Amino acid sequence: MQSLSNPATTLVSFTMDIPSFTVAAGGVIAWLLLLWISRLRRKSLPFPPGPAGYPLIGYVHTPADPIWKTYREWSQKYNSNIVGYKILGTNIIIANTIEVANELLERRSAIYSDRSTVGMTMAYELVGLRWTAALAPVGQYWREARKLLQQTFSPQLSRRYRPVQAAAIRRLLCNLLKDPLQFRDHTRYMTGEIIVRGSYGIDVQEKNDPYIAAAERVVCIANEILVPGKWLVDVLPILKYLPEWMPGAGFKRQARLWHRDSVAMTDNPFNAIKDHDDLPQYCAARLMLENIDRNAEDAENLTMLDHIKDSLATVYSAGSDTTTSILDTFILAMALSPDIQREAQEDVDRVCEGRLPDYSDYGKIPYVDALVRECLRWRPPVPLAVPHMVTQDDVYNGYFIPAKSVIFPNIKAMLLDPDNYPEPEQFKPTRFLVKSGSTSGPDMVLDTSVSDPSNIVFGFGRRACPGRWFAYDSLWMAFASILATFDILPVKDENGRPVPPRDGCKGNFITHPEEFVCNIKPRSAKHKVLVTAAAAAAAASDI
Ligand code: HEM
Numbered sequence: 001m002q003s004l005s006n007p008a009t010t011l012v013s014f015t016m017d018i019p020s021f022t023v024a025a026g027g028v029i030a031w032l033l034l035l036w037i038s039r040l041r042r043k044s045l046p047f048p049p050g051p052a053g054y055p056l057i058g059y060v061h062t063p064a065d066p067i068w069k070t071y072r073e074w075s076q077k078y079n080s081n082i083v084g085y086k087i088l089g090t091n092i093i094i095a096n097t098i099e100v101a102n103e104l105l106e107r108r109s110a111i112y113s114d115r116s117t118v119g120m121t122m123a124y125e126l127v128g129l130r131w132t133a134a135l136a137p138v139g140q141y142w143r144e145a146r147k148l149l150q151q152t153f154s155p156q157l158s159r160r161y162r163p164v165q166a167a168a169i170r171r172l173l174c175n176l177l178k179d180p181l182q183f184r185d186h187t188r189y190m191t192g193e194i195i196v197r198g199s200y201g202i203d204v205q206e207k208n209d210p211y212i213a214a215a216e217r218v219v220c221i222a223n224e225i226l227v228p229g230k231w232l233v234d235v236l237p238i239l240k241y242l243p244e245w246m247p248g249a250g251f252k253r254q255a256r257l258w259h260r261d262s263v264a265m266t267d268n269p270f271n272a273i274k275d276h277d278d279l280p281q282y283c284a285a286r287l288m289l290e291n292i293d294r295n296a297e298d299a300e301n302l303t304m305l306d307h308i309k310d311s312l313a314t315v316y317s318a319g320s321d322t323t324t325s326i327l328d329t330f331i332l333a334m335a336l337s338p339d340i341q342r343e344a345q346e347d348v349d350r351v352c353e354g355r356l357p358d359y360s361d362y363g364k365i366p367y368v369d370a371l372v373r374e375c376l377r378w379r380p381p382v383p384l385a386v387p388h389m390v391t392q393d394d395v396y397n398g399y400f401i402p403a404k405s406v407i408f409p410n411i412k413a414m415l416l417d418p419d420n421y422p423e424p425e426q427f428k429p430t431r432f433l434v435k436s437g438s439t440s441g442p443d444m445v446l447d448t449s450v451s452d453p454s455n456i457v458f459g460f461g462r463r464a465c466p467g468r469w470f471a472y473d474s475l476w477m478a479f480a481s482i483l484a485t486f487d488i489l490p491v492k493d494e495n496g497r498p499v500p501p502r503d504g505c506k507g508n509f510i511t512h513p514e515e516f517v518c519n520i521k522p523r524s525a526k527h528k529v530l531v532t533a534a535a536a537a538a539a540a541s542d543i
Contacts, residue, residue, distance in 0.1 A: 043393070045400035048084035048093055050074055058086035062229055066505070068383040072096055072413040082399060088235065090118050091405035097417070098451075101409040101460050104396060105388055109461030114138045114389040116406045121240055122231040126255035128262050129222065131310035134318045134386055144304070145311040149466040152284040153315075158469040160282045161198040162359045162477075167538040168193040169478050170356070171206075173485055174535030177528065180520040187327040187478075191320050192216065194474055199315045200269045201283030211269045215316040218265040221258045222317065226509045266313040274305070282543075285312055319467045323474055325381035325512045326372075330479055333375060333427050334488040335501045335518035340429060341488060344371055345523075347442065348483045354526075356534050357480035359473075366446050368480045370429040372472065376415075377453035378427050381510050383412035385459045411456055420451050485527045489519045 051074070053059030063070040074083040075096040082100045084093040095101040105112050115137050123129045130136065133145035151157065168190050175186040192212035193204050204212060225231065233239040233251055242249040244256070273279060274294060279286040288308045293301060334341045347367035348357065357365070387406045394401040416424040421431060434447035454472070458465035465471075482488070490498040501516035522528040 043400060045395060045398060047086075047091070048082045048396075048399045048401070049078035049080050050083040050085040050094075053085060053087070057088055060087060066383070066412075067508075068410050068412040071384075071408070071410050075413075082396060084399075084405070090116070091402055092408065093401060093405050094408045094410055096410045096413050098414045098420075098456060100396070101414065101456075104390075104394075104401075104407060105409060105460035105463075108394065109463075111392045111394065112388050112390050112407060113462040114391050115142075115463075116387065116389040116404070118406070119228060119234045120226075121233050121237040122251065122255060123222070123225045125237075125240060126233070126252065127221065127225060127258045129218075129225070129317075131262075131266055131313055132222075132317045133311060133314040137389075138391075141307055141310070144307045145314060146462075146466065148288050148308065148311045149314065152287045153466050153470045155469045157287070158473060159359075161194070161470060162473060163543040164197045164282055165194050165474050165477055166358060167541065167543045168197070169474075169481050170531075170534045170538040172478065173356075173481055173531045176482070176486060176520050177522060177531050181517075183331060183518075183520055184328060184515075187331070188216070188320075188324045190478070191323045191327070191474070192316075195316050195319055196269065198282065198470070199284045199312045200273050201280040201285060202269055202272060214261065214264045214268060215313075215320065217261045218258075219317065219321050221261060223321075223507070223509065225258075228508075265316070266309055270309040270312060274309075284315065288312070315467065318465070319471065321510045321512075322381040323471050325379070325507075325510060326375050326471075326475055327478055328513050329375045329379040330371065330475075330482075331488055331518065331520070332501060332503065332513045332516055333371075333378070334483075335490050335516070336503060337427055338489065340427070341483070343367060344429070344479075345483050347444075348480055350442065352480075352484055354530075356530060357477065357484055359477065361480065362476065364442075365480060366433060366442055366444055367429065368476055368483070369446055370432040370444075371479055372475050373432045373453050374427060374429040375475075376457045377421060378415075379505065379511070379513070380411050380415055380453075380457045381512075382457075382459075383410075383511060384408045384509075385411050386463065388461075388463060409460055411459075414456050415453055485522060485531050486520050487523050489521070491517050491519050 051059050071083065071094045074094070075081055081097040082093065082095055084091060086092070095104060115135055117124050117135075117137060120135070123135070133142055133149065136142040136145065171193070172186050172190040175189070176183060179186070189207075189212065192209070192215065196202055196204050196209070196211050196215070200211075202211060229235065231251060239249075240252075242252060244252045270285075273285055274289070279289070285308070288311065292304050292308075294305070334344075344367045347365050351357070351361050351364050363369075385408065387408050390401055390405050390407060391403060393403050415421065418424050430444070432447055432450050433444040434449075436442055436445040438445075454468060458468040458471075490500050493499050501518050502514055503516070504514035505511045506514045522531065
């Protein structure tokens with residue numbers, strides 16, 4: 001057999017194949033030509049419809065508040081479920097329906113999963129929030145952080161945190177008993193406790209814990225910085241080079257202070273635990289550090305340690321404000337709807353009369369699942385998700401979507417779609433329930449034909465929230481435990497008439513109920529004893 005590398009043979013076969021070579025080359029040229037024409041044709045397709053704006057600078061107004069609603073109105077105005085506009089060279093596209101979001105962000109997620117850093121100079125470069133995986137562009141850090149978070153907060157491994165969640169929720173009950181007026185501080189502290197203990201295995205102080213305080217400071221800072229258009233340096237990044245002492249450079253002095261807080265949040269808890277060999281079984285740090293040599297000094301290992309540190313801090317930044325928002329929404333909804341509260345309490349009592357709920361009751365109290373779904377649907381904490389960025393030119397439904405366009409899935413519009421959720425503005429957990437027909441079990445069971453809001457509220461595709469099972473576990477147990485022990489009632493006026501709590505939303509990126517008052521009191525003396533005993537047991541246990 002002749003060797004293929006014999007030059008003589010190669011030359012002969014080459015010269016003999018000239019006609020087929022010509023055909024092949026012609027084919028390639030034709031193919032490239034077609035590709036070029038098709039690219040040209042794609043580019044000549046229209047951009048998704050929306051407000052035109054001015055030449056060169058585009059639509060420089062901030063869309064009217066609430067922005068998700070303005071975006072939904074544009075869909076009606078331009079008769080399209082995908083709309084778009086251009087601002088200072090950036091293309092913004094809004095997916096107003098679940099169909100568009102599923103097609104682009106789920107099915108085409110290979111090209112729709114990046115994050116844009118345009119307009120984030122203050123957050124990213126000056127304050128240094130690049131450690132937050134939720135905002136990180138696709139790259140080595142995001143891939144590793146995503147893998148670590150998906151592994152440690154998978155549906156299976158999320159169960160490991162349940163003892164920590166149950167203990168913190170019992171302390172929440174005790175705080176509600178002692179000081180019901182400060183209920184919003186208690187829900188926030190509870191979420192902080194669950195995350196600090198669940199992530200690092202650090203026992204937090206009953207009050208004024210330094211790790212929770214440091215993390216909360218950065219959550220507030222992030223809410224300040226992530227308001228689009230608030231910082232001139234986000235519009236004119238060249239301003240980042242101004243020296244701090246110059247008049248007008250106050251934002252740089254502020255950024256330096258905030259950067260210190262950001263470093264304290266990521267580094268302090270991690271430095272406190274990274275050398276410990278006896279981290280508790282339940283904490284994420286233990287799982288993340290298991291497979292690396294903490295003493296090795298090589299660059300690869302040090303980078304990995306850094307990624308673990310940043311991934312752990314990401315859990316707080318992404319998981320605390322969001323979970324707290326839904327807990328507060330639940331308290332508001334109960335104060336607004338005493339009848340719904342009574343029905344929910346009956347379902348909890350059917351399973352847990354005389355004791356507090358625990359995770360073995362999961363799946364047995366359908367009303368609580370319906371309440372979690374309805375709170376997530378009614379007031380989604382991140383109404384426009386975190387925007388995705390597309391990395392290649394694309395076409396959807398006859399519209400051209402240029403590479404680097406920023407895509408907002410309009411989560412709130414999807415969850416208020418009357419086709420999927422009739423009377424969408426109403427708080428109505430029974431929309432998720434159907435008669436069971438059983439004589440021994442619950443009257444109602446979850447209706448699987450109604451679209452589960454969890455498939456929307458936690459985002460889409462490769463960027464979908466990795467903490468959704470962990471969050472659901474916290475919410476389910478907190479709702480069930482509060483219903484089992486407390487009545488949440490409207491306060492009364494001087495004539496003894498109930499005053500409905502103020503029902504409004506605040507916040508730009510992550511939304512919360514506006515400040516409201518309500519009366520939280522134990523359902524009876526027996527329930528009061530139950531709370532005190534449970535909190536004492538939680539304090540005495542190892543968890
Ligand atoms: C009710 C509570 C929560 C809600 C409503 C929520 C919602 C979301 C949403 C909408 C996104 C953006 C998804 C997208 O870009 O398409 C997201 C991302 C994320 N969430 Fe959550 N989340 C919650 C709780 C949590 C918790 C408890 C954790 C921590 C374990 C967490 C960790 C993350 C992370 C790390 C990301 C970024 C994912 C990435 O960019 O790859 N979230 N979440």
